[in-house]
Amino acid sequence: MARQRKLAVTLRSHPFALLAGAVVLFMSLSISSVQASERTWRKCTEFMQELAEAHRESIGDIEATFEARWNRVLAEVPEGKTARKELSAMAKRLRQNSGLTASQHTNVTRVLDLLDHMPITENDLEYCRNKRFFRNRIETFALAYEEEGDQLLAELEALASLFSLKPDEGVLIIAGHIDGSVESIKLDQDGRLGKALLVGPYRNEEFFTLAKVQAGPHHWDHMRSGMWELNLSFLDTTLDIQAGALNYAGVLSLSMNFSLASAQLDDRAAIVLDKMEVRYPELLRSLPMFNALTPDDPFIEFYLREKAQQNESSANAP
């Protein structure tokens, strides 16, 4: 008790001593806090760099695998005529027009740029407190990039397969547009159970794709969206697929909104030819084109013949 009283007396005698003590205490606490904060930032920066390195590594693996598969697909096209050359040209354009570049920007360049600079704000430190979550998040970018590449490879493989048709196979040009969404549209081969082709899903979009199918008569069977299914037999159209040819099959005009569904098959050969010239000119040069929708319609044959003559004249021009 006596000591306590003495201290109280001392402090009362020296009022600045209390203030000085508080300042010292505050400063020591602050220094300690800054040192801790610096450690946190440094550790977080290190974590981000570690993630960036891992991401670079993943992307490197993905790209190496992609390139190997891409080249393998191109190499597997049978020799002969100009197939390999044509496919290479198509592959180049396919890649240029694909979403791979955009995906690379989103999932690689932008991610690495961020990781290289993070943490930028206090809020970013939160990511370092949830390292597992954030690591998983970064991995999803790599996965998305890989998936984009896989999709492109699948498209290339599908294209490449069109250069190696079996004697009883033809290429069906599937063109259309849909108002609403559809999970799948089914094409059946007449009299051949199980020989079906499913295309889709599509959602409020134009679609234009090529598929390898057995030669012979086919028909659109149905389209499905959730619990809804629209039987397409009312289209009452047989598509007579010719082997070894590109088969024009009209343009599907579909609507699938709630319970309202409709379908129509329009004869739009010029529009399809225009799209083929833009997207698949090499195939158009490599394979004959047949009108599987309205074989009596002379337009496709007329157009292609006139075009060939035109090209021939241009080539022979001095």
Place this chain on the structure above:
Amino acid sequence: MRTALSLTMGSGRVNLVVLGFMLMLVVAPLALAQAQNETATEHNGGLKDPSQLTIEDWFADASMSSVALSPDGELVAFLTKEDLQVGTPDGGFSSLEDFGREEGWSNVRWIGPKTLSVERRLRTAYLYAFLGIEAKEGRWVLARSSMIMEPGYIVDPLTKLDEQILFAKVVPENDLPASNVFKLNVFDELGGQLRPEKKLNYFTGEILYWMTDSRGRLTVGVSRKDGVPALWENRDGRRAWTKLWTAPKEQEFIPLRVSDDGKTLWALTDIDSNTMVAVEFDLVEARQRRVLYENAAFDVSTLLFVDGQEAPVAAGYLRGGLLHYEPLSDEGRREVERLKAGFSGLEVHLVDYHAQSGAALLNVHPTAAPGAIYACSAPGECDRLGLEMPGLDGYELAETALLPVDRGSERPLEAFLTLPVKRAASIPLVIFPHGGPIGVQDDRYFSPYVQWLAAAGYAVLQVNYRGSSGYGSTFQEQGLQQFGRAIEDDIEAAVEASLVAEPTLDSDRIVVFGSSYGGYSALMGVIRNPARYRCAASFAGVSDLHLMFTQAATRYDASLREAFIEIIGDPEMQRESLIEHSPVYRFRDIVRPVLLIHGTEDPIVDVEHSWRLYKMLELASADVELNIIDGLGHSPTPSQAQQVLGPVLPFFETCLAGEQTSAQQPAPAEAP
């Protein structure tokens, strides 16, 4: 046989026969004189230059349409773009929102003194809205409403029985459309009233159209099997309807009115004549009693009925591009004379009339101008309700003149030449062939297309070539399977006649523009006669005759295919001919600039037509411009007009800017 189906557009006027059904003529000379004076004042002196008007002005949505007088003559209703207006000229009009043309509503009809119906066409049915109105705080408001969506039509609005109508519901009967009639109280639950056991007709076979007498009793049924019309009756109130008469062949027979004693039917037909004639049909003897009026050169298109007389008093027909009335009785003569005397120089059409009160609605206009609607409460007391197209009020419009075209031993053609308001010493000419080509005709009444071109300084030539309606079945049949052939000969003959008749026309500056068949004709014009035409603009034009049979609309519709075979030719039997007359396969013959305009949603001439020709012309490095318009159908709505027509005048100006050069004919393409 006549084929009504056609590839048409706004420029062509479809046969007026059906319009005549509801038309009753009454004339109040004082009222008409007043209307004439007002209208004449508006169109004389101090008129503004129409070249200031934009495409939006010319093709503006009509400010009022479907004008109708209530059965007691008290109220007027009409549609605007935004709403349905109800009221009186004195008391003002109230808006019933959500029932404007913009929402797809049309055809205002009174079904009682305070009850209206409007209808909206859906893909496979009609949506009818029934609207009960009441006065509230000085305004007309919607008191109650109901709707019904059915494939069918209102047989009789039964205006004497408020809120009740006779409705025919269309049903399939042995693969043919037929209909059952129901009496509906429009504000009761409608579904239950349409149950089969409620129908008023029994054992009616294939009857599709029904006629009632003035008391709303079902009197005559009309069927049409394989194009052959037949009349049905249920004499003495027996339940079963029996076939009374069948036409000898596939011909037109348009019944318009039945007498209250059920013994007489007034109709238009061409069964025993080359032209449509007005006949009185004896329903007891089941035979034609007499011909009321026949014109050897022109089809009768309408009958006029005066209140208080069952029989028609005048027959109307288009001659020289204008509607003429031929009196059928002394009363009719007086009415027609009074009409003409009161309005010399102006067109007067009775829109609606109420006999007891003398209230009437009139449409009054100079020949080539849009109309002004007048509401007359009594003779001499008329108020102008409004102008159909107020945006054109005060502007000078071009006059359209009849141009007879001699064809040697064949009957002369009627063509119409419109000279621009501002006359240059040398006037460029636009050939503007109508669509169809079968069963459609041009006339001299207001056409926004013609006035728009004339305001831009062009003379405009329209031609009622062979195949056009209004000139008898022989003339119409002469146009069958004449795509690019005799029809084009007629158009070219009219062009030459116009150059002779009007020396100010510049024979070196002729362009051709059209839609649908008119677009095809434009393309064939530059193919057949590149020395005459400097360029062609085709909107919704046919370019490939074969494609008319493979496009979706035709592939899914056997009757349409049959009609096209009759109009165009058989794609199997006449394949080479179809190819020979298709611009797509004649692309190397197109050496003049071409503008192609087409909508992606055209259900009649698919957008593929313009794409095909574009692809071919692109191949030949020809001067071609393709304008594809998303969402556009076969003809533009007012809001689409600028998008469709905007490129046309600049295209003409460019193609006419250079010196006329003789077009070189290239080597023809090898036939496919």
